[in-house]
Amino acid sequence: LVVLAIYFANSMSLELRAAQNRVATITAEHAATGAARYVGYILTNYGTNGIMPNLIQDLPEFRTEAVPVGEAYFWLLGRSDQQTRPERPAFGLIDEASKLNLNTATVAMLEALPGMTAELAAAIIDWRDEDSDPTENGAEDEIYARLSPPRRAKNAPFETVEELRLVHGATLELLYGEDTNLNGTLDPNENDGDNSPPYDNRDGRLDPGILEYVTVYSRQPNTRADGSARVNVSRNALTQDSQSLRELLEERLGTERATEVLQPVLLSGANIQSVLEFYRISGMTADEFALVHTDLTASNNPPEGLVNVNTASEAVMACLPGIGFDNAPALVAFRQANPGRLDSMAWVTEILEPDAIAQCGRFLTDQAYQFTADVAAVGPNGRGFHRTRFVFDNSDDTPRIIFRRDLTSLGWALSPWVREEIQLAMENQR
Numbered sequence: 001l002v003v004l005a006i007y008f009a010n011s012m013s014l015e016l017r018a019a020q021n022r023v024a025t026i027t028a029e030h031a032a033t034g035a036a037r038y039v040g041y042i043l044t045n046y047g048t049n050g051i052m053p054n055l056i057q058d059l060p061e062f063r064t065e066a067v068p069v070g071e072a073y074f075w076l077l078g079r080s081d082q083q084t085r086p087e088r089p090a091f092g093l094i095d096e097a098s099k100l101n102l103n104t105a106t107v108a109m110l111e112a113l114p115g116m117t118a119e120l121a122a123a124i125i126d127w128r129d130e131d132s133d134p135t136e137n138g139a140e141d142e143i144y145a146r147l148s149p150p151r152r153a154k155n156a157p158f159e160t161v162e163e164l165r166l167v168h169g170a171t172l173e174l175l176y177g178e179d180t181n182l183n184g185t186l187d188p189n190e191n192d193g194d195n196s197p198p199y200d201n202r203d204g205r206l207d208p209g210i211l212e213y214v215t216v217y218s219r220q221p222n223t224r225a226d227g228s229a230r231v232n233v234s235r236n237a238l239t240q241d242s243q244s245l246r247e248l249l250e251e252r253l254g255t256e257r258a259t260e261v262l263q264p265v266l267l268s269g270a271n272i273q274s275v276l277e278f279y280r281i282s283g284m285t286a287d288e289f290a291l292v293h294t295d296l297t298a299s300n301n302p303p304e305g306l307v308n309v310n311t312a313s314e315a316v317m318a319c320l321p322g323i324g325f326d327n328a329p330a331l332v333a334f335r336q337a338n339p340g341r342l343d344s345m346a347w348v349t350e351i352l353e354p355d356a357i358a359q360c361g362r363f364l365t366d367q368a369y370q371f372t373a374d375v376a377a378v379g380p381n382g383r384g385f386h387r388t389r390f391v392f393d394n395s396d397d398t399p400r401i402i403f404r405r406d407l408t409s410l411g412w413a414l415s416p417w418v419r420e421e422i423q424l425a426m427e428n429q430r
Helices: 002-046 108-111 117-130 159-165 170-176 233-241 242-251 255-268 275-282 286-295 324-337 346-350 354-365 415-429
Strands: 067-069 071-080 371-378 385-393 401-408
Touching: 002 067, 002 071, 002 385, 159 242, 159 255, 170 242, 170 346, 242 255, 242 286, 255 275, 275 346, 275 354, 286 346
Parallel strands: none
Antiparallel strands: 067 071, 071 371, 371 385, 385 401
16 A cells, blocks of 8 residues: 555656646747747837847847746847857847848858858759759759659749758758757857767857858838838939939938038949948938938839848858958957947948949848847746747838747757756745
């Protein structure tokens, strides 16, 4: 009877613990949903016309770490140039315009990405183009027909980044690199050589895969905050209509200053192809440009795939013509030293020469409309774990979720450092 009683008590104890863990997991899932609503609120109230303030520095009430939701907590996993220790995660929202767009990047841009191969870059182009003619080193139907099961090249734009897994040559090693859980942090198993997967070189530095640098969501509207069309400052547009630009400048800068700004633009004869090049030629001050830059465009169609020079990593900016590996470090260094000057991209003209601006300007923006909220949550007492990645589109009046993926199966994403903090908080509560 004693043995049976002990066996029954032990079984009930295990059942109770399993039930508690299940409740903790469900609670964490609801906390992640609460985080999505929280991010939606932030974007609604602070993301205006593509300009998002530095949420960490300029918005003290914006919380990204251990945010309580009932008895659960959530974290927003982000990326930061200021991250000094690779094993410590960064927190915040991720600007999708800080990455290369798979649907607009050229072969040369893709090949410049860390870890990229010429074959995969060409295969990406062949996957998204409309024809069935393979580019050099690329892959079309005849390559995919040899697979088991066979398939065909899509010959249409990428709809998700995960679609890369279907592209010829996109191995897990290339896509994930050492960052197998896609958290941007050097976890212990990612810095131990051959002791545990993945294979890494044990150099104390995280070498992420291609997934870290690419997106399909970056695009911006060609309308202003009031819904009216932006003013096109390209050379072709100004040749046909310069009055719209004059009216905008007079409204923001006054009649006399508007004439001073317009004169060098109209007389230069330069083939203006970007808003940044227009700013350089106009002679406006950075403060003046900040008053009008969200009202300007250099295209008749909504731009897609522009890279936000205020948030893009050094690796991404090095892919752009006119910047390359020579100028990308200088741009990042300026950003780090002058965080208060990132209200537009005017500062770029202090780093790059005019020829470089003419090359890269049409690929750059200083606005962001799509953001990723990578939410990791735990339930009561640090039990349970749930992780969901949300992509928000803030180009309309109300932010909406355009992509959602459960990443819980990738494992713990908050690094041992955060786990230790959770355990310490639990001990203090006791």
